[in-house]
Amino acid sequence: MDGRSQISSFLTSRRARLSPEDAGVPLHGGARRVPGLRREEVAHLAGVSADYYARLERGRISGASREVLEAVARALQLDEDERRHLFDLVKITQRRAPRRKTSTRRTVRPGIQQVLDSIEAPALVQNARLDRLAFNKIGRALHSLPTDGSGDQYNYATWLFLDPAAMRFHRDADIAKHDVVAMLRAASAQDPYDRELIEIVGTLTTQSEEFSTLWNTHDVLRHRSGAKLLTHPEVGDLEFGYESLELSAEPGLVMLVFTIEAGSRTAEAMRLLASLTAPAPRAGRTPSEQIDEGRRP
Template identity: 85%
Template structure:
């Protein structure tokens, strides 16, 4: 992925979504030829010349100072994820040697032990959304074999291309938007990750919906939220989730589902845990 093209697309998309009213720019008579703000309006808000901002929006940003970038971020009303994305893109343009990728594909035994100690569904994935490990109840929730033989798969590819995804996600549109935004953020941090480029390329050519969402340049970082799922054995489920970056394993994130005590989901998870429990020898006889 070309960082300069990414910067151009990102700044253009953020300018297009910001109305003059939102930015506090007076709207004069006559039709506007562009959606959102004009380049010169962003330049005025950022305190730079129109020509200079035009160069930035064409991706010629490597010489821009931090103060200028912060001013552009404020002018475009970037949230924290978007601001971080912009600075990640700038860092890439200034690297003389591409950074070695950090998308690990294995999980240490100690991390698996932590997963196994958690009573609610939990998993570990990397930045390109390769899911690498689950605990037992997490496998049961995702209808994976209890022996862990199918723990490794790419969640984005599954979500957009597997016909089972719509039956699992009741919040499918939200899930798809968030997945694309996570991949977009990951691509800025590690644009030379060949596997990530392959995933994006495959999804762009095989899913019009993915291609449309990718073109929006929305970005997102792992934090917390809600998930609305359906399991074939226990029905509709409502979870919260929290995500934790693994400091000893850069690039890996642990996602832990949370369940409201006394809720229908809590009862359903007790039933699912029973269905997923390993059989003892006396139970097999």
């Protein structure tokens, strides 16, 4: 990964998205040749010379102080994820590239699996490149697994963009795809020599035009919390919140726990899905119809 070119592309993309109105830059009339701020406008907001900022945007970051980089981040109105991404990119330019490495880890410790199994809501563990490594029982039942026979352990990004089943599972597919690409972009700056991550990005860039377009936006995102809108083939439409919990004893691993509103249709649907010994529904009634009928007064 070329840190200088990545810094250049990232700063250019952030400048292009920031309008003069949003930045509080006065307009003096006349046509503007750039979609966002001019370099000299960012330089003025950051308190540096236009020539110096132009050097930074070309990736010539050597010698730039943390104070200057923080000023540029404020001028471009970077959020916390974007600010951290900028500093991750700077670190790449300041160290020698190690030999590319490959992680062979495909399992989680028994203690982590026990924690997963103790959670009643759907839960899973994944790493920064979105390899899904472990599920609890209800989490496995919820997720439509890949059709390639990989079972529980698969790369979520590859599945999302290349498996047609993903589009039937996600009602919020556009949001999911954007967030996945933004998380991979952030991960690529944190560990730029992860061979498996490089291969994932390369495969998706060549096989998915949609992924390639999103990758070139340079948006970044780290695990947080949010909402998911899913459709399960057996129990219908579902709505979840989710929380991402970093595992301090296992750097790089995140536990994703889904939250369910008490008394909601989703709660009833998940009880049905979890009931492996439930009697088969009467002919002509789907599990979704069972849930809806059960809620009627």
